[in-house]
Amino acid sequence: MYLVIKERISLWEAFIEVDKIRPFISPNLGFWKQMIEYEIKIRGEASVKILSEEKVPIPNVYLYKNSIGNNV
Structure with a gap:
């Protein structure tokens, strides 16, 4: 958050x-939700979304990370 x-x-x-x-790094879902809420508060929008259609809800940034491998 810094x-x-x-x-x-x-x-x-x-x-x-x-x-x-x-x-x-792998922040838990609760912390992601808090960070997203704070980003909305200070920026007016969220750059990360929680994907609830997955088996387990995950931040969409994880899909991006996996799509390009570990070379983010």
Whole structure:
């Protein structure tokens, strides 16, 4: 959240940047929801969506990460 708050980048961009350094990060769904709510509060929109049509709800940024491999 530091990057979102202080650097004014989107939650999506912050996740990608942190994942480049620590590719094993995996915030739980509750924390994702809190981060998304906060992003909406400060930016007016969410850059990450929770995909509830999956077996287990996941942030859509995980699909992007998996589609390009670990080289995010």
